[in-house]
Amino acid sequence: MNDQPQTIQDTTTLGTKIRQARKAQGLTQQQLADAAGVGVRFLSELERGKDSAEVGLVLQVLHSVGYEVVLEPRGLRSAELFTFPDLE
Numbered sequence: 200m201n202d203q204p205q206t207i208q209d210t211t212t213l214g215t216k217i218r219q220a221r222k223a224q225g226l227t228q229q230q231l232a233d234a235a236g237v238g239v240r241f242l243s244e245l246e247r248g249k250d251s252a253e254v255g256l257v258l259q260v261l262h263s264v265g266y267e268v269v270l271e272p273r274g275l276r277s278a279e280l281f282t283f284p285d286l287e
Contacts, residue, residue, distance in 0.1 A: 204269075211248030213257075218246040220264035235263035 207213045221231045232242045237256050245260060261268060 210250040214246045214248040217260060231263060235260045
């Protein structure tokens with residue numbers, strides 16, 4: 200599994216990353232589905248990039264393979280994110 204942040208711009212790329220992480224951990228689809236609390240059919244469709252997947256279940260699968268979702272505004276470096284002025 201790549202430790203560098205990656206931008207996911209479509210469901211096919213997301214599915215590929217999930218499949219790669221599952222295989223790197225030596226898990227079958229059944230094992231990952233059981234660990235994530237989802238069905239094998241759902242996981243199979245997710246890995247193939249089906250774009251109608253339920254977000255909550257996608258997050259469960261991502262968590263089960265060791266990923267987290269971090270939202271960051273496009274085009275900004277992390278040091279430039281959300282500087283708030285003093286309100287006093």
